[in-house]
Amino acid sequence: MRRLLVHFYVFLLLAIIGLGWSLEQVWRDYQPEIPPWFSALEQSVLTLTQQAESPEALQSTLDLSVLVVGDGRIGWPETEQQRLDRGEALTVFSADQSLYLYVKKGEEVWRIGPIADGTPSSNYWYHILFFVLLALLTTLWLRPLARDLRALESSLNTFAKDPARSLHLPKRSLVQGLSQSFERMRLQILHLLGLQRELTSAVSHDLRTPLARMKFILEMQDSPEFREALRDNVQEMETLVDTLLDYARLEGQQEFLELSAVNLSELAENLAEKLNPLPGPEISLNVPETLIWQCDGHYMERAIQNLIQNARRHAQGRVSVTLERRAKTVMIHIDDDGPGIAEHERERILKPFVRLEPSRSRHSGGVGLGLTIVQRIMEWHHGHMVIGTSPLGGARFTLTLPDH
Template sequence: MVRLLISLYLVVITSIVVINQASDYVWQNWVTHAPDELRHAKQVAHVMQAHITTPEQLQASYQGLDIDSIAWLDEQRTQLLNGEVLTTYNAQGQALLSFLLLDNYTLVQLGPFLPSEPASNKLYLFKFISFLVLGLLLIVWLRPLWLDLMQFKRVTEQLAQGNLNVERKTSRFSAISDLTEQFHIMAQKVANLMTDQKQLVNAVSHELRTPLARLKFALAMLQSTQPEQVSGMQQDVQEMESLIDEMLSYARLEIAGEQLSCEEFNLSELLLAQLDKLQGLSGKEITTSISSGVLVNANAHYLARVLQNLLQNADKYGSNRIDVSLIEVEQHIFIKIDDDGEGIAEDQYETVFMPFVRLEKSRNKHLGGYGLGLAIVKKIVSWHKGQCVVAKSKLGGASFEITLPK
């Protein structure tokens, strides 16, 4: 960071000094010494005023006028009488130079001359060019930095999409080349950890199936001799098998998210279909407030999994009633599922979505589940660039609300 600040300071200071020096040089040689017809004419007028003292000298080359032949303003007459060269302009905007000879009566007029170009125009042009050059120099300095920042963006997007083949292109001219190098090392480690995690989950899950199958076979053989002990062991084996299935499902989600395909479908119909399934299995009162014809661009299969998990969750932990609502507000869709169970403590609102997290009290292992249902919900909703939050329900239990973009 110190290197970045020092290089930026040196670039800005050096650029300002060079631009100022170059501007002063060009200004002195282009603007100040530039030909100016009116300025030179004034110099000639001063010379003539100093050397021509009588009307006779003037008549040899110029025709003199008397001061009263022109209607002067009081200020103009005063300037002429004081020996100043007066500049006036005709109807065409051309300049006329007027002055009096030493007799304070004979008037000499030179012109017409083209008016001098205002120096302010050139000054503004110089300022614009100076700022433009400074901007170009800063762009040259910022380009390697911008390329490195774009690499940060590409790498993070690749990791977010599950692409673990992290490309590495660093610029030695960038002021943050060391930071870029460390970032790529970190990104490569993250990619390796993600790869190892997938391989580990898949390998462990599949390799455990073989000994579990042998255990189930052995327990079946012992069923007739020790039925009480075998029954408990079979429950443990069944639990392990269910856990492996859940882990495999969660592991598949990691791969599925990389190839997510979306299309527009009717979310209202999908939610009603899931509610029909729940009503056939649940004895709880289910009230609904579902807007019709709500369309969403998403993956119908995975959103059905989200709705199924949340509805089963409400049925499992609720007491007597479940409320389900679906509304569309501007460019967002809101799905809300409330139950009248014991609810979730506020300090556990975030942890409830973490994998393998099971809450105490009513939400525990005895009711089934391995802490992956809500983690799957959170992951699928995040794939669709949505949000899933939990709060206290108006019914007294838990309230899960999903927000999806259209």
């Protein structure tokens, strides 16, 4: 909108200046001609002015109004000022076409007249022409703006019926910024609608499974084994609901990063110490003694932990974490010796609720949100995640953090 206001005021200023200058040139060209007898009158007035001792004396002699105007109220162009300095008289028509003579007397300039009265109504066309031309130029300026606003209004009106329809305006459009904001909003709404469909599908499938098992257990005869199984299913549902709510909160961006100097080496060592006692391959570290970087420690720990748990789930016996510092980036590699990820599956697996396993059993782990959450955290840090082939033979997940 700032661009629109600046463009409008610049246009209006240039239009007024341009029209005023152009019409003034026309006005000068159409000034009334000086009567032939005026030359003799001008010489007589010059002679009488040189002889007069005061404006009052000249006024009584000529029976015309004489005013002193040489006190700075009139700024003469250079050519007119030179003529006055040479003792010549200047003939000037006023706005109402009255005729005046300006004569320099000593350090003063005297205005004599009006010598001939004008016709005030004879120049009304000048003002009418000015406003007509200004209205015409304003209309030409507003026409493309009105066209683009109508296109934007049409897109807003049809959005509910056809949300996939995009809005394209010319790059020079004055509402280009507004259309880009609308386009970002449209894409965000489409993304949220897709997320809602995926979330509904995942919840309907993943919650029905433990609920069905719980109903079956409740129908069975009570025993310690059944109570334990019931407790496991309740815990599975809690984990699932917490994960889904966590992802929804991340998508809604209800939390913001708190950047600070984080020792990534210490963070990796703490994660290895916390996760190694759990079932799965041991985590080996290849990190420098100290690596300080600006990031959000809580979310970076969450991202690295998700990748380590994913690697341990698919590894055959080896998982490693490597920190590598370059000129303006830090790279975090999480490697495993599992089956790896096919190249054509690497983009798809980053989408929400996508899992490479054909089933959704609780033993295969997760609901397909771990990698998506990691990717969102990296986007918040203006970094990125790349999936490749590990030197260990399995998958390699690389997080790249830029320098803030």
